[in-house]
Amino acid sequence: MRRSVSVDEDGKVRQAKRDPEGVRRDILSAAMEEFSLNGLSGGRIDEIAARTRTSKRMIYYYFGDKEGLYERVLEEAYAKVRGGESDLGLDALAPVAALTKLCRFTFDHHRANPAFIRMVMIENIHHGRHLLHSEAIRGLNRPAIEALESVLRRGQAEGVFRAGVEALELHWQISALSFFNVSNVATFSAIFGDSLFTADGQEQLSRHVAEMVLRYVLSPGHVGAISPSDG
Amino acid sequence: MRRSVSVDEDGKVRQAKRDPEGVRRDILSAAMEEFSLNGLSGGRIDEIAARTRTSKRMIYYYFGDKEGLYERVLEEAYAKVRGGESDLGLDALAPVAALTKLCRFTFDHHRANPAFIRMVMIENIHHGRHLLHSEAIRGLNRPAIEALESVLRRGQAEGVFRAGVEALELHWQISALSFFNVSNVATFSAIFGDSLFTADGQEQLSRHVAEMVLRYVLSPGHVGAISPSDG
DNA sequence: GGCTTTATGTACTGGTTGGTTAATAATGGG
DNA sequence: CCCATTATTAACCAACCAGTACATAAAGCC
Numbered sequence: 001m002r003r004s005v006s007v008d009e010d011g012k013v014r015q016a017k018r019d020p021e022g023v024r025r026d027i028l029s030a031a032m033e034e035f036s037l038n039g040l041s042g043g044r045i046d047e048i049a050a051r052t053r054t055s056k057r058m059i060y061y062y063f064g065d066k067e068g069l070y071e072r073v074l075e076e077a078y079a080k081v082r083g084g085e086s087d088l089g090l091d092a093l094a095p096v097a098a099l100t101k102l103c104r105f106t107f108d109h110h111r112a113n114p115a116f117i118r119m120v121m122i123e124n125i126h127h128g129r130h131l132l133h134s135e136a137i138r139g140l141n142r143p144a145i146e147a148l149e150s151v152l153r154r155g156q157a158e159g160v161f162r163a164g165v166e167a168l169e170l171h172w173q174i175s176a177l178s179f180f181n182v183s184n185v186a187t188f189s190a191i192f193g194d195s196l197f198t199a200d201g202q203e204q205l206s207r208h209v210a211e212m213v214l215r216y217v218l219s220p221g222h223v224g225a226i227s228p229s230d231g
Numbered sequence: 232m233r234r235s236v237s238v239d240e241d242g243k244v245r246q247a248k249r250d251p252e253g254v255r256r257d258i259l260s261a262a263m264e265e266f267s268l269n270g271l272s273g274g275r276i277d278e279i280a281a282r283t284r285t286s287k288r289m290i291y292y293y294f295g296d297k298e299g300l301y302e303r304v305l306e307e308a309y310a311k312v313r314g315g316e317s318d319l320g321l322d323a324l325a326p327v328a329a330l331t332k333l334c335r336f337t338f339d340h341h342r343a344n345p346a347f348i349r350m351v352m353i354e355n356i357h358h359g360r361h362l363l364h365s366e367a368i369r370g371l372n373r374p375a376i377e378a379l380e381s382v383l384r385r386g387q388a389e390g391v392f393r394a395g396v397e398a399l400e401l402h403w404q405i406s407a408l409s410f411f412n413v414s415n416v417a418t419f420s421a422i423f424g425d426s427l428f429t430a431d432g433q434e435q436l437s438r439h440v441a442e443m444v445l446r447y448v449l450s451p452g453h454v455g456a457i458s459p460s461d462g
Numbered sequence: 463g464g465c466t467t468t469a470t471g472t473a474c475t476g477g478t479t480g481g482t483t484a485a486t487a488a489t490g491g492g
Numbered sequence: 493c494c495c496a497t498t499a500t501t502a503a504c505c506a507a508c509c510a511g512t513a514c515a516t517a518a519a520g521c522c
Binding site for chain 3 (some may be wrong): 056057
Binding site for chain 2 (some may be wrong): 024039040041042044084118120121122124125126127128131132137138141145168169170172175176177179181182184185186187188189190191192193195197204205208209211212213215216220223224
């Protein structure tokens with residue numbers, strides 16, 4: 001009943017008596033659910049074990065202790081989310097279109113990955129202590145800046161973007177708007193209603209975030225060219 | 232040693248044998264430290280009691296249970312932070328100056344209240360469940376929108392601000408940029424370095440956030456009038 | 463087919479921690 | 493000055509929960 005089922009080369013179904021890598025992934029995915037929902041201190045190992053096809057013992061066998069498991073879950077969260085954002089093909093687009101696409105993608109991508117957002121929130125509550133432990137994660141994020149940097153430089157070279165805008169700072173701004181949109185839904189909508197978080201509200205917000213970023217970087221002569229409320 | 236000391240009308244120092252209100256405040260402030268640092272599930276009642284001049288029993292006497300205490304701490308956090316932002320005197324300023332001031336104030340104010348930010352993060356992790364319980368908090372935040380609304384309308388009437396910008400959405404944007412700056416320092420600086428979080432970096436970020444918001448609302452003719460990098 | 467290594471299940475434990483019991487001291491009203 | 497109410501203490505408890513002891517089954521190797 002707790003043996004996983006696999007298909008071998010001949011197409012024959014057979015019981016895979018052992019599947020260490022599968023067990024690992026199973027645990028990781030259950031742990032991601034639990035931790036992203038309840039945090040590190042709120043997450044329960046027994047609960048994670050229960051959501052698994054295997055037992056609590058295996059968690060300690062593969063991950064050492066709770067904190068070790070948490071760190072792997074955090075890494076996994078970053079890896080998964082960064083994996084899904086590889087090639088937007090920005091280089092093939094004109095600077096304005098590229099930046100717009102990047103903004104809208106970032107906004108949507110954050111929105112589509114609430115578990116990742118929650119893991120990052122939780123990690124920030126813990127002052128990023130575990131993130132520092134992990135070499136892997138830090139290297140994972142540089143490409144984002146480089147892609148933005150490239151778009152920015154092209155735009156500045158063409159004269160559509162003004163000088164004096166830094167890629168890192170712009171990335172910070174785009175991230176802020178996209179992150180907050182997911183991280184603070186609960187409190188914001190509790191206080192101000194959920195009008196910004198309906199399907200329509202989110203679509204409009206997404207457009208306006210992109211518009212805000214564009215207006216920020218466009219050089220004086222080109223601001224007027226913005227589509228009044230998208231088209 | 233655990234009796235608080237007060238001064239009566241004659242200026243005479245005397246032992247205040249009982250001070251219920253003081254005990255309450257003492258507990259609340261210790262609890263705020265503990266919860267904002269470790270979260271609801273991570274916060275320890277014994278730890279809170281230890282930071283108090285009184286005993287653990289008193290916490291249950293005054294606040295019922297852990298969750299009750301947490302909810303009062305959350306209310307307290309909102310009340311304190313909203314109390315400190317009352318009169319910016321925006322009405323006395325020209326729209327552009329008023330909006331700039333509001334942005335920069337919001338940015339700085341968030342930065343000056345990390346415990347509040349952390350409480351809001353934690354509450355969002357809990358899906359805002361406790362915020363909904365509290366009638367008090369929700370009413371507390373409307374004035375912020377109204378102040379912004381008033382500045383916006385004046386600007387639009389004068390023609391400096393373009394039409395089609397909503398106060399609620401703009402508030403969301405300003406909040407996002409100001410909130411993220413505090414909530415995500417740990418992870419952002421772990422990944423991208425702390426150049427944005429030094430004194431200089433923060434000053435520049437603050438200016439650029441205000442500038443971004445301004446550029447977003449200014450009507451076409453007035454964008455050029457922005458000071459290139461502040462002055 | 464033995465023998466070592468890897469993987470897994472069951473049952474348990476010891477410390478932690480939210481919450482309580484019972485007794486008592488101060489306070490204020492009449 | 494008595495009595496009800498409010499405030500406070502110290503010791504206690506039961507549940508919960510991270511982590512472990514022990515036994516054993518499967519795989520890989522020669």
